Every structure is written in C-alpha cells, then in structure tokens.
Amino acid sequence: MGAVMGTFSSLQTKQRRPSKDKIEDELEMTIVCHRPEGLEQLEAQTNFTKRELQVLYRGFKNECPSGVVNEETFKQIYAQFFPHGDASTYAHYLFNAFDTTQTGSVKFEDFVTALSILLRGTVHEKLRWTFNLYDINKDGYINKEEMIDIVKAIYDMMGKYTYPVLKEDTPRQHVDVFFQKMDKNKDGIVTLDEFLESCQEDDNIMRSLQLFQNVM
Amino acid sequence: MAAGVATWLPFARAAAVGWLPLAQQPLPPAPGVKASRGDEILVVNVSGRRFETWKNTLDRYPDTLLGSSEKEFFYDADSGEYFFDRDPDMFRHVLNFYRTGRLHCPRQECIQAFDEELAFYGLVPELVGDCCLEEYRDRKKENAERLAEDEEAEQAGDGPALPAGSSLRQRLWRAFENPHTSTAALVFYYVTGFFIAVSVIANVVETIPCRGSARRPPKEQPCGDRFPQAFFCMDTACVLIFTGEYLLRLFAAPSRCRFLRSVMSLIDVVAILPYYIGLFVTKNDDVSGAFVTLRVFRVFRIFKFSRHSQGLRILGYTLKSCASELGFLLFSLTMAIIIFATVMFYAEKGTNKTNFTSIPAAFWYTIVTMTTLGYGDMVPSTIAGKIFGSICSLSGVLVIALPVPVIVSNFSRIYHQNQRADKRRAQQKVRLARIRLAKSGTTNAFLQYKQNGGLEDSGSGEEQVLCVRNRSAFEQQHHHLLHCLEKTTCHEFTDELTFSEALGAVSLGGRTSRSTSVSSQQMGPGSLLSSCCPRRAKRRAIRLANSTASVSRGSMQELDTLAGLQRSPAPQSRSSLNAKPHDSLDLNCDSRDFVAAIISIPTPPANTPEESQPSSPGGGGRVSSTLRNSRLGTPCVLPETVKISSL
Numbered sequence A: 001m002g003a004v005m006g007t008f009s010s011l012q013t014k015q016r017r018p019s020k021d022k023i024e025d026e027l028e029m030t031i032v033c034h035r036p037e038g039l040e041q042l043e044a045q046t047n048f049t050k051r052e053l054q055v056l057y058r059g060f061k062n063e064c065p066s067g068v069v070n071e072e073t074f075k076q077i078y079a080q081f082f083p084h085g086d087a088s089t090y091a092h093y094l095f096n097a098f099d100t101t102q103t104g105s106v107k108f109e110d111f112v113t114a115l116s117i118l119l120r121g122t123v124h125e126k127l128r129w130t131f132n133l134y135d136i137n138k139d140g141y142i143n144k145e146e147m148i149d150i151v152k153a154i155y156d157m158m159g160k161y162t163y164p165v166l167k168e169d170t171p172r173q174h175v176d177v178f179f180q181k182m183d184k185n186k187d188g189i190v191t192l193d194e195f196l197e198s199c200q201e202d203d204n205i206m207r208s209l210q211l212f213q214n215v216m
Numbered sequence B: 001m002a003a004g005v006a007t008w009l010p011f012a013r014a015a016a017v018g019w020l021p022l023a024q025q026p027l028p029p030a031p032g033v034k035a036s037r038g039d040e041i042l043v044v045n046v047s048g049r050r051f052e053t054w055k056n057t058l059d060r061y062p063d064t065l066l067g068s069s070e071k072e073f074f075y076d077a078d079s080g081e082y083f084f085d086r087d088p089d090m091f092r093h094v095l096n097f098y099r100t101g102r103l104h105c106p107r108q109e110c111i112q113a114f115d116e117e118l119a120f121y122g123l124v125p126e127l128v129g130d131c132c133l134e135e136y137r138d139r140k141k142e143n144a145e146r147l148a149e150d151e152e153a154e155q156a157g158d159g160p161a162l163p164a165g166s167s168l169r170q171r172l173w174r175a176f177e178n179p180h181t182s183t184a185a186l187v188f189y190y191v192t193g194f195f196i197a198v199s200v201i202a203n204v205v206e207t208i209p210c211r212g213s214a215r216r217p218p219k220e221q222p223c224g225d226r227f228p229q230a231f232f233c234m235d236t237a238c239v240l241i242f243t244g245e246y247l248l249r250l251f252a253a254p255s256r257c258r259f260l261r262s263v264m265s266l267i268d269v270v271a272i273l274p275y276y277i278g279l280f281v282t283k284n285d286d287v288s289g290a291f292v293t294l295r296v297f298r299v300f301r302i303f304k305f306s307r308h309s310q311g312l313r314i315l316g317y318t319l320k321s322c323a324s325e326l327g328f329l330l331f332s333l334t335m336a337i338i339i340f341a342t343v344m345f346y347a348e349k350g351t352n353k354t355n356f357t358s359i360p361a362a363f364w365y366t367i368v369t370m371t372t373l374g375y376g377d378m379v380p381s382t383i384a385g386k387i388f389g390s391i392c393s394l395s396g397v398l399v400i401a402l403p404v405p406v407i408v409s410n411f412s413r414i415y416h417q418n419q420r421a422d423k424r425r426a427q428q429k430v431r432l433a434r435i436r437l438a439k440s441g442t443t444n445a446f447l448q449y450k451q452n453g454g455l456e457d458s459g460s461g462e463e464q465v466l467c468v469r470n471r472s473a474f475e476q477q478h479h480h481l482l483h484c485l486e487k488t489t490c491h492e493f494t495d496e497l498t499f500s501e502a503l504g505a506v507s508l509g510g511r512t513s514r515s516t517s518v519s520s521q522q523m524g525p526g527s528l529l530s531s532c533c534p535r536r537a538k539r540r541a542i543r544l545a546n547s548t549a550s551v552s553r554g555s556m557q558e559l560d561t562l563a564g565l566q567r568s569p570a571p572q573s574r575s576s577l578n579a580k581p582h583d584s585l586d587l588n589c590d591s592r593d594f595v596a597a598i599i600s601i602p603t604p605p606a607n608t609p610e611e612s613q614p615s616s617p618g619g620g621g622r623v624s625s626t627l628r629n630s631r632l633g634t635p636c637v638l639p640e641t642v643k644i645s646s647l
Helices: A002-014 A021-030 A039-045 A050-063 A071-079 A088-098 A108-120 A123-134 A144-156 A170-182 A192-201 A203-209 A211-215 B005-022 B055-059 B069-074 B088-100 B111-120 B130-158 B168-177 B183-205 B228-252 B256-261 B263-280 B285-307 B310-321 B323-347 B359-370 B383-401 B403-451 B462-467 B473-489 B496-508 B535-541 B559-565 B574-579 B605-611 B619-630
Strands: A068-070 A105-107 A141-143 A189-191 B041-046 B049-054 B081-084 B209-211 B220-222
Touching: A039 A050, A039 A108, A050 A108, A050 B005, A050 B055, A068 A071, A071 A088, A071 B005, A088 A108, A088 A123, A088 A144, A088 B005, A105 A108, A108 A123, A108 A211, A108 B005, A123 A144, A123 A192, A123 A203, A123 B005, A141 A144, A144 A170, A144 B005, A144 B473, A170 A192, A170 B005, A189 A192, A192 A203, A203 A211, A203 B005, A211 B005, B005 B473, B041 B055, B041 B088, B049 B055, B049 B088, B055 B088, B069 B081, B088 B111, B111 B130, B130 B403, B168 B183, B168 B228, B183 B228, B183 B285, B228 B256, B228 B263, B228 B285, B256 B263, B263 B285, B285 B310, B310 B323, B323 B359, B323 B383, B359 B383, B383 B403, B403 B473
Parallel strands: B041 B081
Antiparallel strands: A068 A105, A141 A189, B041 B049, B209 B220
C-alpha cells in the first residue's frame, strides 16, 4: 500500500496544476486498483501464515478485483449468509468496524488485520475489537442507544419467521440484560474497562471466544 | 450461493465474535473440520487437454460433479489427475463457471451438445448467465420446435392413438377434426368439399343469362329461372348434405355449447338457414323481396372452405388480431372522407346540375378520389372544387398508403411479440422460481439440518457417518454460524408454518406467561422428562425451565462434567428411543418471555464409555447420535424446534 500510494501522491505533487487537480483526482478514483503491501510485511503484521494470506487474498481479489471493498459490496456479501433476514444494518456496523481509517472502503490490509485479531488475537484484542464494534460513534463509550441499535441490527438478521415470535421490545430487553451485566457503576454507559472486566468474568463468553480458532 | 461467497465465510464467521458479549446462551462449538491440506492445484485431464485449477475453485459448487466426491470416480491414481473422456472445448466453459460464477453459452456449438455436457457435469441449465440466457433459450426452443415438427410429421401418418373403448362420439369427432385418420373421414371430407363447390358454382351459374330456345325472339333469362327444378334439386341436395354434416358435428362435439358458439358452426348455420326459411315462406310478393335477400347468404357457403384450408384460417386469425389497426385505418379514413366531402359539397354548391347534391352524396366522390379510383361519374366543375379535389386525391394517397404498411408491420410485430411475451413470461417464472429456490434452499437446508437432529460435533465416531446427511465443510460451518446467531438472540429460525402456528398460540395468550422458576432447578434426573407425546403434538409440551447452570449463577459448568450429570436419567431402553422423541426443556436464557423448546435426549445407560471423551460437546451431542443410530432406516424427522441442549 505504501509503495502504490506513495507513487500516486508523488505524481500528484509533481504536477500541481490547480485547474486540472480535480480531473486528476477523479481519474485516480475511477482507476484505483489497490495493491496490498508485500506478503512478508503482512505476515509480520498479522498472525497468519503466508499460505493463509495467499488463500485469503485470492478469495478477496476474486470478489473485488479492484482491491477494495466498498460498503455496498460488503453488505451484499454479508447478506448472502443470512438469507432469512436483513443483514444490511449489521453489515453497516461491521463495515465501520473493519474500516478503521474511516475511508469508506476496506482494503485488503484492513480486512486481514481485522481477521487476524478476530481469529488469532488475544482475548484482550478480541474484546477490544468487539467494544469498537459496539461503539458506533467511536467516542470510547457504549451507551444504551448504540447498544439498542446493534441489537436491533442483529435481530433483523433473524428475519421474520422465528420461533418464538419476535416481539417489539425484545431488543430492548436484551439490552437491559446486557447493561445490567456490563455496567458496573450503573452510570448508563459502558467504558472499555468495564466491558473488559465484565466479559472476563463471564465464563460463557470466555469459552465462546475460543470457538472460532480453527476457522481458517 | 455465489462463487466467491464461500471464500468470505471465514470472514462472516469471524465477525460473529461481535455477537459474543450479547449472547445469553453459550454458543455452540464449531464443527471440527478435518484439517484441510491447504489449497492445492488439481489437474483435470479432459480428453488430453489438461486443465489446472485450485481445489477451492471446484469446491465452490458442492452439488456438481466436480465439486463433490463424485469426481473421485474419475481419478487416475497413476497420473494423479482426474480424467474425463469428454469434449475439451465445452469443458472450458464448465470450468469458467467455477471460476467466475457465470456459465456462458458457446455460440458456435450445438445447443444439444452443450446441454449434454451440462447434464454430465451436474450443472443445471438455469445456471446459464444472463448475458447468454436469452440466446440459449431461443436456440433451445428452435431445436425443440424443429424436433417436435419432425415428430408430428412422422406421426401424421399414424394419427393420434385413440384410447381403447372410445365412444362413437369421440371417434366421430376425431374423424371430423382429423380427416386423414381414416378412409371414411377422408371420403366425407372430400364429399363435403365437393358439395360446397357445387353449391357455390350453382349459385353463380343460376344468374347467368341463358338463351331460351323455347320462344322467339330468344329472351334472355337467368338460368336459374329457366331451369328452376334442376337448380332447386341441386340446392336441396347440397343443403341436405350440409344439414347432415352440421347435425353430426353437433352430436359429436365434446362441448356442444362451445361448438354452437364457434365461428365455423355459425357459418354453417348461416349457409343452410336461408333454404329452410325459403321452404317455409310461401311465394308471396311481399316477403319475396326479403326472401331474395336471404339467398344472398348462400354465398357464405364459400367460407365453409376454411375448414378445408389452413391458409384461410390463418388469414382470418390475422385479421382478427389486427383488428385495432384496421379500426384505426377505418377511423382515419372516415375522418378524411367527412372532411373532404363537406368541403367539396360547399365548394360545388353554387353550380347548377351538380352531382354533389348533399354531403353524403359527396362521400362517394371522396372515396373514389382518395382511393385513386377516379370513376369520373362525379367531377367538380368550380375552380375551388377542382383545387380541393386535387388536394383530396393527394391526401388520399397518403391516408391509404400509410396505414397499410403499418398494418403489415404491425401484424408481424404483434405476431412476434406474442411469441416473445409468452417466452418472457415463462422465463420470468423460472427466474423467480430459481431465486426463490436458492433463497429457500439455504433456509431449508438449515431447517432441515436442524430437523435431522441438530448440530453436533463430528467427533463422535463412525456411527454418525452412516446416518448424518453428507454436508460439505462449507455447509457445516455456515450452519454453525446460523446456530450461533440463534443462540445469541435466543430465537430460532423456523419456517412460515411454524411461525403462523406460534403466532396463533401467542395470541391465545396461553403460553407466554409460563412461569419459570428462576431459582435453581436441579439439573439432572428430575428435569429430564420423557413424555410419550407423539411428534406432532410436541407443541403442547413446551415449557420453560431454567437450568441451574444458567448464567444467573455466574458460572457455567463445563460441558464435559455435565455429561456426568446427565448420566443418571430415568432408565430408557434403547429400543424405546426408537418410537418417540423425549421432551425435556432447558433454557439457559435469563429472559422468561422466550418460549423455546429444547429437547435434550437422555443418555441411554449403555453409552457410558463414550461419555468420557473430553472433546465432545456434551451428553446431548452424543446422545442424539446414538438416538439417530438406533433409528437407522427411519427418516430422521424430529420436529423443527428440536435442539440439543448444550448443557
């Protein structure tokens, strides 16, 4: 990434013509074909082996030949796993969690970094990633509204035909239970420390975190 | 699912980490996928041309030949490649389908050959991509039509086989509709045709003046008046034949009402009615005028030929289908006629001894001029009249000439449009069905999978292998993902039927307020209830129970140790497991409002040695395997909400 972006930016600085900047920018946007950093660098940065990175990249490149995933594609891909319901809201939050630099597109590095945390990271890292996911506005705190949005999005994925029948206030109740557990000082918001602490106390969660070890 | 989706499954599963803190139930364990050998390159040798591809590429579509274990039948161990004795050019398209997810149709190949290749490799023709779909279907339809025509031509000699023991009616009807089926029918066909021709010719000839030799000077008379008896006999004979034919058809028709309403029968009636009316009406001067008019209708007998002529029928159908265009032509003509007639009338009003006595009288002039006939019986004499007359004839050319090609092209357009509309409608249905099928396929796969006893670890040994429906690694992992979602939300996926049932139950208000003892309820023999309820009546056995190992206690017991707890249930013989499911409900959810049914199948006492395996997900998992094992041969259909309690 560094190399490619470097050349692009250097090209730009060389030809700084105010009238033609916009055109060049647009041109760049349309032909952006992002190439990731080298295999060795990625291997060093993440917890994957070279082979695994190769497999991941082949799949990634197949779906997104341009090298970046935008939100629409992301949503479509995620929706295919949940044909019963509507996965777009949750995919949106997920996308924001993957897109750490908030650029609006997920590059292969972001993708692989997040996967590395989720699949091979330490418990601490995973929990922090999850906290980041729940924290929609990225202000460092989770309040009830954010949590309700997230939980609603998850329930949306279940679709209409569920057993037992989904009721209107089910997400809210779920969030209440969650807050009861997580919010230690009962101030209505959950901070990262509270979150980490509560999760580590819960054996359920601890055990489940190991579930996805062998996904690759 | 689409091609690349399989490669994104790890990402989707990893993203499930986001549900973990919310999950109120422990999530099910991941399926133990056998250690994959990493991605390797497979060599596929098709009639000498070697294709190489990643194994993952082929695994994307597990229900095709190359994606399933069926390809092992073609594996050549000596050369280490898969050998297919098929067309290598076609194989290129098949392989590209795996790579890109789109199946293209080769332009220069025979569509039949392509179909055969698809069938061999287990690809459905509906997979043909949108870019090539229309052409594929067109060519296929052409082929099918041509084959059908050939078949028809072959069969034409034989005729459709009549069911044995058909009644006289059916035989008669068939003889009428298909004259070439039997000799008698053919004879009848030709006889009626002959008589139609005779009748028409007689009608024509009886108006020709023949020289009467009886008197001098020879007085010209129409032949009909000179030989009235001869013509009358001929007419009678024809009408008798026609009447007989009509009555026979009426008798043989499968649906008399429909027959009576059909065009052909109406023509028949109109053809023979004047004769009978003439018979019963005496030769009276008052009525004879009307009688003569009626004789005109005898000319309609010529339309009876349309039964004998395919072309006439097609022409009739054409006119019928172009009715609106014809109507438009007529309307525009009428407008022009009225306008010009009016103009001409007023232009010629001043002249004396003019032919244009009124506007309707001018209609005749306008029509003759516009159709460029120009009889010359009515001509304008004023200058204004002549000017407008010339304008009329010029515009006549336009007005007449324009709609005719429009009608012709309309006809061909309408004809082709009809064909295409039917095609598109059928395609649309198929396409929608395909989408629905794909969607419901994934849904149903998961529901079916749950029906079959749920998700459990594959580490329970060989007993499972026999019974468990063979699922690919991808499916296993995908189902595990959906199962995690269910656990997170404490709701289950179900189908429409169950959903509406449950809705009904909820509205009755009986179920949701079932009390749950929040306080600890001993896990163990007490909570394991075996009710001998039949499978479908399982609904009524829904209850909530909180297990002691619920989250409220803040500690979750190890799944393995729980197996020990479960070991001392009410003694159940293995055979009794065959008959009915045993309902017992554990719900680890704190929330009381959820009405979920979980069945934990008690461990048969004979299974103790297995329970010591540490890697199992719990007694429930193994138990179901043995349960299913004992039901080998019977369809494993448990009610949909059967779940293995993981505690």
